[in-house]
Amino acid sequence: MISNVHPISRYILIILCLVKTSCVLGQQAPDAQYIKDNYQKFEYQVPMRDGKKLFTSVYVPKDESRKYPFMMDRTCYSVAPYGTDKYRPSLGPSSHFTHDGYIFVYQDVRGRWMSEGIYEEMTPELEVHKTNKDVDEGTDTYDTIDWLLKNIPNNNGKVGVWGISYPGFYTTTALLSRHPALVAASPQAPIADLWRDDGWHNGAFFLVANFGFYPFFTNRQDDKPTQRPGGHFDPGTEDGYDFFMKMGPIKNTNDKYYKDTIRLWNEMLDHPDYDKHWEDRNVLPRLHDIKTAVLVTGGWYDAEDLYGAINTYKTLAKNNPKTPVYFAMGPWVHGGWARGDGDHLGDVDFGQATGPYYRENIEFQFFSHYLKGTELALPPVNVFETGINQWKTYQTWPPVQAREKQLYFLPGGKLSFSAPSVAKDSYDEYISDPANPVPFVQDRNQTMDMQREYMTADQRFLSSRKDVLSYQSDVLDQDVTIAGNIWANLKVSTTGTDADFVVKVLDVYPDTAANTKWTGKDIKMGGYQQMVRSEPIRGKYRNSFSKPEPFVPGKVTPVNFELQDVLHTFKKGHRIMVQVQSTWFPLIDRNPQTFVNIMKANEADFKKATQRIYTSKLHPSFLKVRVM
Template identity: 85%
Template sequence: MKKQLLFAFSLLLLVSVTFAQPGGINPDAAYVKEQYTKYEYQVPMRDGKKLFTSVYVPKDQSKKYPFMMDRTCYSVAPYGTDKYKGSLGPSPSFLHDGYIFVYQDVRGRWMSEGIYEEMTPEKEVHKTNNDVDEGTDTYDTIDWLLKNVPNNNGKVGVWGISYPGFYTTTALLSRHPALVAASPQAPIADLWRDDGWHNGAFFLVANFGFYPGFTNRQDDKPTQRRGGRFDPGTNDGYDFFMKMGPMKNTNDKYYKDPIRLWNEMMDHPNYDQHWKDRNVLSHLHDIKTAVLVTGGWYDAEDLYGAINTYKTLVKENANTPIYFTMGPWVHGGWARGAGDHLGDVDFGGPTGPHYRDDIEFKFFSHYLKGTDMNIAKVNAFETGVNKWNEYKSWPPKEVEDRQLYLLPGGKLSFAAPAAGKDSYDEYVSDPNNPVPFLNHKSMDMDREYMTADQRFLADRKDVLSYTTDVLANDVTIAGNIWANLKVSTTGTDADFVVKILDVYPDTASNNKFTGKDVKMAGYQQMVRSEPMRGKYRNSIEKPEPFTPGKVTPVNWELQDVLHTFKKGHKIMVQVQSTWFPLIDRNPQTFVDIMKCDSTAFKKATQRIYTSKTNPSFLKVRVVQ
């Protein structure tokens, strides 16, 4: 789910502007009106509720067509049978190839009846007609379409990005025999882990501005009314959130408690039953539908969702065709534009068209229309060297687990620390002077932060850096990364953030995307980063305090990468305890962070141990 309001509604405009010609003319818009007839229906569900559904049917009725369906909480606008979308389907290739396109407002959103639940809990058993969820709603919709829309070929495909990616995943749980192909793209899989909290650290700037605009209704009354945009009155997120104070002030100062979905987040900071019910991964078994899971290495919202949806489907459905594509994209970046860079980092050419034409279109065409297909089970873009790789599985089997050690003196090495005294590095973490995650003012979770140059933090005493010698050979890592730190703190709670950086040589040249006043020589490109809220180090369900001064292991996953650190580069690891306002501030005292006041915020001294007795390291998978 996209936590930036502008992106949520840009999906509605995507088909109107993405493929426009110079001069603002969109040739697809005219084609849609010429070649398709639009219908609107209120499709009945088994419990009597009706879901608003737009259906675009080819005017050429000389042959039968498969369905392509997108279920969304972001509106199927425009409403009215005389008002058409500017394009249809995942890309123009679908529009011109001929499908019956279906768009549906999910239960409780926009023009559909019912009460909306964020990531509706799925039920394993449906004993009565009142036992409904997104799986049953999809089943009932497909059944209705097959019986009521003429000239269909009896086959259905579903796709969606972000929240609609989640609805695509839940479509699999309908287990309807006519659903033969589905592509969850950047899907939410576990709301606590995807968009809300990363290992217990709350993603503040991504969530805060989203809910006012997202919450256009909290009742059973269909409406086309949009939510209201929150105006912070500034573009300086760092300053705004510092002045806001502790998390409880989001309601005390701004929301005034009316937003149910926001309050659910504030009332459930731990991974309790509320969030367990919203983890769709546990339901992904007995799937017969062919699946193409798609994600981006630089998806700041739902990287976890894409990777773990794929891994779970493969694990639980050994005989089902499961495909996986990961490119150098931000959230939804494969669906539009070239995908040729992010911020200052050049990916060597367009990557989006390859996915849209050679993978996505061919996948659906094969399963819905019977055309030939020659797609590898895994297509993954290798950043650093900018090339596509094909694998039979992910992560690839040709890897070796290795440990990258943090050593005394700011060194980083695959060699373990030598015997000696119990060495450590320390810094004072002050929640009232947190480390910024951007080097410029913004009220958003600017997606470029995931590849951004980290040299702007060079003078921060509360950021530790560990660097390898210049690499004599390329080092390629593929798969997930685990941080294994030995730490101590003078507080009773603490966050730890680990960032892996690719340090360019001093001879590196600028590229055509390099920003003004930026030099790629010595650039410190972030490759992967993740926070860990220390009180969840042993259990995300039952937080526990640190014992001040006690050496304590803190381990967490930094998620998957496919990246080559080239010969002549260096690998750097940075460790810090604040990352603001990307994540909220940890008071560094053991309290309910969503409800505490400003008196709970205390400075603390953090130690990162670097000795043989207490080693700190990253576990990485190195390609052989």
């Protein structure tokens, strides 16, 4: 079982997936014998329209007294184990599917593992396919479904597709096959726009999420099928803060370690701006004319693909108003709904087992209805409200009841829904030093990976930092529920020509808050500063992600950016806090604070800068939120 208690990096998670031969269902190993007793495994090389063949494992129920729908997972993370005598210990999204009876299909996507072809990260999806050479993930899915319907006996003619993370992207692209037999699909934590999901957040490069991932992910760079796994970069330490500081500028990843041997890593370094390379890989503009019923699933605390889940749902719902599109969001980390109880994250208690609830009452019911014709009473939007720890249902997301309000930064570190009234200009300032960046978690010995718990972690460890500003509301005399996306609207100035700004929204517990069974050692929940939502922006992208522009030193400049959606209640007796800083290391790479190509920057380019956040009537800084 992959627990929510212990941190696990992106690439270690995938290694465990392959060892267990099931990315998200390791806890269901007790099904292993049931699967061997009730399913027969077959392996095929399924031909695509351009002649390439994709390796496909098919598990067929031995009971032939009825017909079964297909449940398919297309993956770049291997369909192992290979061999018809070697079985996965779990099948389908959850044990409910295993015991209910489906034909389960697992496929290595083009260019990965045992499938032919050259792999392309986030394959650009074509609007028009004029010849058999015009292939993408949509056409590969179409050709696979067609082959399955014709060659796997005892099927009922209906297909469902699901997948988490990268397989979530392949599930989204399955919709673009527009095959009539594809009646249900569930993109879960899907990558939608690689530049905005796993790569950059508003232009700030997510260093630890990517650095160790690509050596493992790169098990082949040619068109030769293989079962050989990728490599593993051993930094020799878990202190990522120290490791990356000693490494120096990003270009040193190649100078010191990778030596230009990893094509996909170099693609990231070669395209720091949102250029055509990334635009072609953004699947969201393609999501129109969809007839398949869709369940989009994500986690409020998904440190990797939160953007993908939220924006895949919003795009599908907007562009396909006549298609059943469902949305489920819970208090989960990346893939957390598919494993474990989902009852806490780090020190924060969610009060109930949200994972089993989702698997039985949302996911299983959705697919059963569309693939087997069972009854369905599922509202379009099923979301978990953190803070008060309750499931809520709505017809749309964000809910129409939410009203836009502005939460202002005031002089003296105050935060209020009332705008600043003093005409005199005011600001707070700090010195941002790339040689002494703000750490993103307290324990630097746990900074070689994403540390998914950072998304709810107590921020009191930063109280002594002079380069972190805090704005705090009065004690709330009633509950305040924020539902929907948050926009930071900052007025800033800098003495440099570039700057990052990180905005964090915190729920400050009262001093009387009691510890729970999940509270960590030496932690007290009284006064706990729980992070609710946080996002950075690389300031040179404040006006355009594709055309960076420098700051004019000393000039007051608006910097507006999205912090993504929440559904959180700040309870009566709590406070709302907002923190602003300019480094967040090594979660994001260091900004030299000079206007250069950061992927090619030298150590001499890194300079201290004084950052100002304005809090006046003339230059107000505020958060734009949706309040229930």
